[in-house]
Amino acid sequence: MTTFSTPDLIEDLAPLVAGPVLTGDDPRTADEVAAFNTTHTPRPAVVVGATCAADVAAAVRWAAARGRAVAVQSTGHGLLSDLADTVLVTTGRMSTVAVDPVARTARVGAGVRWAQVIEAAAPFGLAPLNGSSSRVGVIGYPLGGGLGPMARRYGFAADHVRRAELVSAGGEILSVDAATDPELFWALRGGKGNFGIVTELEFDLVPVTSLYGGGIFFPGAAAADVLHTYRTWVQSLPEETTTSIALLRMPPLPELPEPLRGQFVVHLRYAHLGSPQEGAALLAPMRAAAPTVMDLVAEMPYAAVDSIHMDPTDPMPAWERGATLRALPAEAVDELLAVAGPDVDVPLVMVEVRHLGGAAARPARVPNAVAGRDAAFTLLALGPMAGPLAETMPAITQSLVDRMAPWAGGALLNFLGAAGPDRVLGLWDDADRARLLAVKHRLDPTTMFSCGHALVR
Numbered sequence: 001m002t003t004f005s006t007p008d009l010i011e012d013l014a015p016l017v018a019g020p021v022l023t024g025d026d027p028r029t030a031d032e033v034a035a036f037n038t039t040h041t042p043r044p045a046v047v048v049g050a051t052c053a054a055d056v057a058a059a060v061r062w063a064a065a066r067g068r069a070v071a072v073q074s075t076g077h078g079l080l081s082d083l084a085d086t087v088l089v090t091t092g093r094m095s096t097v098a099v100d101p102v103a104r105t106a107r108v109g110a111g112v113r114w115a116q117v118i119e120a121a122a123p124f125g126l127a128p129l130n131g132s133s134s135r136v137g138v139i140g141y142p143l144g145g146g147l148g149p150m151a152r153r154y155g156f157a158a159d160h161v162r163r164a165e166l167v168s169a170g171g172e173i174l175s176v177d178a179a180t181d182p183e184l185f186w187a188l189r190g191g192k193g194n195f196g197i198v199t200e201l202e203f204d205l206v207p208v209t210s211l212y213g214g215g216i217f218f219p220g221a222a223a224a225d226v227l228h229t230y231r232t233w234v235q236s237l238p239e240e241t242t243t244s245i246a247l248l249r250m251p252p253l254p255e256l257p258e259p260l261r262g263q264f265v266v267h268l269r270y271a272h273l274g275s276p277q278e279g280a281a282l283l284a285p286m287r288a289a290a291p292t293v294m295d296l297v298a299e300m301p302y303a304a305v306d307s308i309h310m311d312p313t314d315p316m317p318a319w320e321r322g323a324t325l326r327a328l329p330a331e332a333v334d335e336l337l338a339v340a341g342p343d344v345d346v347p348l349v350m351v352e353v354r355h356l357g358g359a360a361a362r363p364a365r366v367p368n369a370v371a372g373r374d375a376a377f378t379l380l381a382l383g384p385m386a387g388p389l390a391e392t393m394p395a396i397t398q399s400l401v402d403r404m405a406p407w408a409g410g411a412l413l414n415f416l417g418a419a420g421p422d423r424v425l426g427l428w429d430d431a432d433r434a435r436l437l438a439v440k441h442r443l444d445p446t447t448m449f450s451c452g453h454a455l456v457r
């Protein structure tokens with residue numbers, strides 16, 4: 001394998017790109033590659049801070065000529081490995097957001113986060129289909145499906161992608177949509193970063209300005225009552241209502257409100273697209289399930305959407321393992337409580353169940369490769385990768401998923417956690433797996449894009 005020295009890069013690669021080119025040992029590299037998930041410290045051989053599609057294409061061609069793997073990073077919310085020896089393209093400088101209020105679409109550069117789209121769309125009475133945290137990058141999320149707080153009404157974010165600009169392994173800049181390359185367009189929306197680097201994405205916005213939503217925290221002692229009420233209650237909800245529930249072991253951090261600090265709590269997340277009166281009436285059975293610690297559900301502007309899940313905002317070392325559930329019968333809830341309930345000493349920070357169905361269960365208008373649509377719920381176990389837990393957390397999260405195996409099916413790619421090609425390919429049936437691999441072999445015959453959730457390595 002070629003090693004790179006700074007003079008080689010300056011002479012060779014730097015003149016080809018407008019953005020910075022850094023070697024792994026450059027003191028500026030640590031800031032350039034800093035990720036939200038600090039479980040891994042990126043150790044690429046070279047970093048290209050791309051400013052435009054031409055920069056990305058130049059970096060890919062340069063890496064291809066030297067037989068190097070290419071990785072891409074926007075925010076590092078989905079960092080799954082240390083990217084050792086890769087040519088890493090960082091996209092943070094590609095920050096354009098353009099909203100077309102008439103077509104109800106947004107066109108964004110590869111480094112944009114959802115918060116920027118929410119802000120740009122709001123003046124037109126529109127909103128994007130972002131996920132639980134608006135700090136997540138726009139591109140990686142829909143490429144892996146994209147399940148957000150309006151999922152039961154509008155489906156996956158991938159279902160609303162209209163066009164992508166993509167740099168292929170050959171360094172070509174392609175415009176990909178349902179007409180130009182239907183198979184690649186199908187695979188890209190659900191098959192993640194396996195086919196190239198997306199430099200621009202165009203997608204639908206939806207006419208939403210406000211929600212009746214937020215979170216309710218229940219005490220850990222009420223976990224059984226709350227979870228059993230939840231599993232029957234969700235069956236009665238309309239598609240306008242998207243919910244999830246999480247068992248949270250809150251850290252003893254001073255910035256947390258006193259009733260939550262260091263406590264085991266159950267967190268119901270609620271988003272209703274309709275009148276506050278209707279939203280409150282639908283929520284009443286959960287409000288009656290147990291006394292609450294904090295009830296934060298109210299009418300709110302869409303721009304406050306992060307307050308539904310209250311995801312962490314500071315970088316942290318985390319490990320996650322996810323699955324989907326075909327159903328959530330009483331026995332499944334009992335098992336979940338037996339593995340991760342308030343009486344169990346287990347270092348999982350969060351065990352989350354999201355309710356699927358509605359539009360998330362229907363194929364997109366232009367079908368795509370999103371896996372897991374047939375599931376009823378998602379399941380996610382997440383814990384810290386700090387101190388001795390860094391050794392044990394992968395097994396702890398896996399063990400929770402294993403215990404839920406009687407009800408489990410596949411997984412959503414965005415919630416799978418770190419996994420090799422066998423596990424990733426296992427999310428699709430034989431026919432879709434063959435379709436994905438055919439597109440992969442056509443677009444990336446030498447497997448340059450093998451980081452992240454790789455189909456082939």
Ligand SMILES: Cc1cc2nc3c(=O)[nH]c(=O)nc-3n(C[C@H](O)[C@H](O)[C@H](O)COP(=O)(O)OP(=O)(O)OC[C@H]3O[C@@H](n4cnc5c(N)ncnc54)[C@H](O)[C@@H]3O)c2cc1C
Nearest residue numbers: 074075076077078079131132137140146147193198414452
């Ligand atoms: C706090 C938090 C909340 C989350 N909430 C949700 C949620 O509600 N719903 C949901 O579905 N997912 C959710 N996720 C998962 C998230 O959508 C994925 O981890 C996603 O890949 C993150 O994308 P990123 O660009 O921010 O991260 P990065 O780590 O920068 O990228 C992750 C991967 O995305 C792909 N990618 C990124 N940019 C490009 C590009 N330009 N071209 C091609 N591939 C690219 C690559 O495979 C890359 O390895 C959440 C994750 C976190 C940490």
